[in-house]
Amino acid sequence: MAAVAVLEMLMQDYPDLLIILPCWEPDVAVNYTLYSHYAGKVTVDYDPARGANVQTERPIRVEYGAGIRAAKGVRTHCPDKLLALTNCDLDC
Numbered sequence: 001m002a003a004v005a006v007l008e009m010l011m012q013d014y015p016d017l018l019i020i021l022p023c024w025e026p027d028v029a030v031n032y033t034l035y036s037h038y039a040g041k042v043t044v045d046y047d048p049a050r051g052a053n054v055q056t057e058r059p060i061r062v063e064y065g066a067g068i069r070a071a072k073g074v075r076t077h078c079p080d081k082l083l084a085l086t087n088c089d090l091d092c
Contacts, residue, residue: 015040018060020044022051026067037058 009023013036026048033043040057051071054062064070070074 007034007091010034011036011042011044013042014062016060018054018056020054020062020064021046021068022065024065045068052078 004083010021010030010032011034012019012022012083015038017040018071021030021044023045028045031045033041036042036056038058039060043055044052046052046068049067053071056062
């Protein structure tokens, strides 16, 4: 059961929303790849100095946990049809 708690700290997925690092300490770096039922393969590379770089296999709106920010100037997977729905302040 402890593994489930760690997974919930890394990512929470909903039909129209993916929350990245919802319960993670903002000063701790992490890099992982998980499978989301709604977003498919999700790859996250988070460094406190650079921010979070998130790539998803399928289009979905992405939000971040408290204190976690998106990486600046890094392209993430933002399909053209989903640009208006993403909250990534990246060059999508």
